[in-house]
Structure formats: structure tokens, C-alpha cells
Amino acid sequence: MSNKNTVMVFVQQDDGIVADVSLELVCKARELADQLGVKVSAILAGDKMDAEAKKVITYGVDEVFLVEDKGLAHYTPIPYTKVVKQIIETEKPQIVLYGATTTGRDLGPRIASNLKVGLTADCTDLQIGDHKIRDKEFTNILYQIRPAFGGNIIATIVSPEKTPQMATVREGVMKMSEPVADYKGKITPVSVKLETSDFMTEIIKRVREEKSVNLKGAQIIVSGGIGVETKENFKLIEELAHVLGAEVGASRAAVDAGLVSQPHQVGQTGTTVRPRLYIACGISGSIQHRAGMAESSKIIAINTDPDAPIFGIAHYGIVGDLNEVIPQFIKAFKAKA
Numbered sequence: 001m002s003n004k005n006t007v008m009v010f011v012q013q014d015d016g017i018v019a020d021v022s023l024e025l026v027c028k029a030r031e032l033a034d035q036l037g038v039k040v041s042a043i044l045a046g047d048k049m050d051a052e053a054k055k056v057i058t059y060g061v062d063e064v065f066l067v068e069d070k071g072l073a074h075y076t077p078i079p080y081t082k083v084v085k086q087i088i089e090t091e092k093p094q095i096v097l098y099g100a101t102t103t104g105r106d107l108g109p110r111i112a113s114n115l116k117v118g119l120t121a122d123c124t125d126l127q128i129g130d131h132k133i134r135d136k137e138f139t140n141i142l143y144q145i146r147p148a149f150g151g152n153i154i155a156t157i158v159s160p161e162k163t164p165q166m167a168t169v170r171e172g173v174m175k176m177s178e179p180v181a182d183y184k185g186k187i188t189p190v191s192v193k194l195e196t197s198d199f200m201t202e203i204i205k206r207v208r209e210e211k212s213v214n215l216k217g218a219q220i221i222v223s224g225g226i227g228v229e230t231k232e233n234f235k236l237i238e239e240l241a242h243v244l245g246a247e248v249g250a251s252r253a254a255v256d257a258g259l260v261s262q263p264h265q266v267g268q269t270g271t272t273v274r275p276r277l278y279i280a281c282g283i284s285g286s287i288q289h290r291a292g293m294a295e296s297s298k299i300i301a302i303n304t305d306p307d308a309p310i311f312g313i314a315h316y317g318i319v320g321d322l323n324e325v326i327p328q329f330i331k332a333f334k335a336k337a
Contacts, residue, residue, distance in 0.1 A: 005094035007033040021099035024174040030060035047073040057185035100168040118159030120144035172272040213263040215271040223249030227282025267292035285310025
């Protein structure tokens with residue numbers, strides 16, 4: 001493996017704990033790096049982060065550049081930009097990835113602006129491929145794939161003429177592999193001289209609100225689409241979810257119609273999920289929705305249209321009126337319980 005042109009991940013930590021989206025990116029970086037025949041590196045900044053750095057290595061990182069300072073315990077833009085910019089300029093990676101979180105969406109553009117390179121936001125897939133611009137051919141570049149025009153098309157974006165190629169990636173779209181406890185990576189402490197003037201802002205108080213919907217961690221999801229038609233009918237979705245101990249999901253069309261709030265949205269412009277069981281009720285199955293739930297272990301689809309695309313990926317399909325089918329589901333489950 002080459003020591004040059006690594007695939008690098010900015011590893012976000014919150015309250016001293018590495019964010020899941022960063023571990024997902026590390027796993028994807030490992031896949032991309034293996035295709036390119038290069039190593040995976042990571043940048044981790046914070047205070048007393050040695051144990052978390054070791055944890056990151058187990059997901060396939062060859063080298064963690066660790067910057068520790070009490071002032072880096074929580075993300076603030078100027079010092080973090082200074083740290084990440086210095087490491088990227090020194091190490092010269094081919095690719096740099098950030099989570100599309102509030103932190104990554106703030107830091108990524110700052111780094112791109114400083115380095116005068118491109119950045120694609122909110123990617124839902126990353127691939128390696130070739131590209132030709134006029135008479136110039138580029139090989140082994142990063143394909144940065146994301147929804148565009150309100151999710152109506154899937155765009156593949158390239159920025160081959162300058163490195164690093166950078167992207168922010170949405171949480172949940174990359175599959176996290178199992179850690180390997182004895183993976184051989186190393187931690188390299190990095191010293192970055194931070195001045196008092198770098199800390200122009202001070203965090204006085206942090207207020208965190210727990211998510212009311214945990215689609216990403218749900219083992220069972222019952223989702224409703226525009227075919228549910230009314231908020232009153234959507235209560236059937238909620239009742240079935242309650243009986244099954246499931247989370248309530250929804251298609252974008254259902255959210256746009258005001259049947260349910262946005263945190264419930266599943267799909268390319270919502271949350272990507274991989275539950276053990278996904279029940280799609282009144283969802284036609286647009287490509288954007290399927291991209292967010294197609295990897296569910298088992299999919300049950302209920303729809304009045306026998307030609308609905310959702311049946312193409314469903315393990316079990318029921319052609320019928322959800323207002324008749326769901327009550328039978330509920331009755332049957334309660335009888336079994």
C-alpha cells in the first residue's frame with residue numbers, strides 16, 4: 001500500500017465520543033482505499049482522546065493523526081480549521097471525507113475555501129472511477145453521488161483537477177462493518193500551535209435535545225406514504241407501529257403532504273435505514289425512497305396498485321387497501337401476543 005494519496009476521514013467527536021457517522025465513513029474509506037491500493041488515515045481532535053483514537057483504528061484506519069488540546073474539547077470553527085488544514089497540507093491525501101453533520105457542514109467548506117479545492121455536500125454514495133474532460137483523462141477519481149433538484153435526480157459529481165477531492169456524507173448511508181480488535185494501525189500525535197486569538201468564540205452552555213425519532217437504530221419500521229391519504233388514516237400506521245414496538249417512518253410525499261413530521265422521513269432525502277423488518281404502507285416506491293430502505297432484511301409492502309415499484313424489492317407483497325389490511329395485522333398480532 002502506498003503512503004501517499006491516502007483516503008482521509010475527519011473524525012468528529014462529541015463530548016469525547018466518536019460520532020457514528022465518522023465510523024461509517026472510516027469503513028467506506030477502507031473500501032475506497034483498498035480499490036486504490038492506498039492507506040486510510042484519520043484526523044481526530046479533542047482532549048484526552050487516546051482511547052477513542054484506538055477505537056477508530058479497529059475499523060480499518062492505518063494512521064490516526066491525533067491533536068489534543070483542552071481548547072479542542074468541543075468544536076469551534078477557527079481552531080479546528082487550523083488543525084485540519086495543517087494536517088491535510090502536510091499529508092497531502094487524495095480524498096478527504098466529513099460527516100454531513102452540523103460540524104462537518106461547517107468545517108468542510110472552510111477547508112475547501114482555504115485549500116481552494118472542490119467539495120460536494122450531502123453525498124449518499126461514493127465510488128472510484130475514471131473521467132474524461134475534453135482531451136484530458138483522469139483515472140481513479142472520486143465519484144461523489146448525491147440527490148439533486150429536490151431529490152428528483154441522482155447526480156454524479158467529480159472534481160478531478162485538484163486534490164484533495166472532498167465530500168460530506170450523510171449519516172446512515174454507509175454501512176458500518178464490525179471492528180477488528182487487532183487491526184494494526186498507529187496513532188501519530190500532531191502538534192498544532194494554537195494562539196489565544198484562534199479562540200474568538202467561547203462555548204458558554206451546550207443544550208442538547210434527544211431525538212424523538214430513532215429510525216436509524218430501529219429494528220422494525222412501519223412507514224406510510226401518500227397512499228395513506230389523511231392524518232386520520234395515518235393513525236393506523238402509528239397504531240401498528242405501537243403494537244409491533246416499531247418506529248414510524250414515512251415517504252417524502254407523506255411528509256410534504258403534512259401527514260407526519262420530517263424526522264420520520266425515510267429515503268435519500270431523509271434517513272437511510274436497515275431494520276430487520278420494514279413495512280411500507282401506501283408507498284409507491286420511488287427510487288429515492290427505495291434507496292433509503294432497500295437494504296432492510298425483510299420488506300412487506302401494502303399497496304392497492306399491483307404495479308407499484310415497491311413490490312419489485314418487497315419480500316412479501318399485499319395488494320389491498322391498507323385501511324382493511326392493517327387492522328387485520330393488528331388483530332392478528334394482538335391475538336398471538
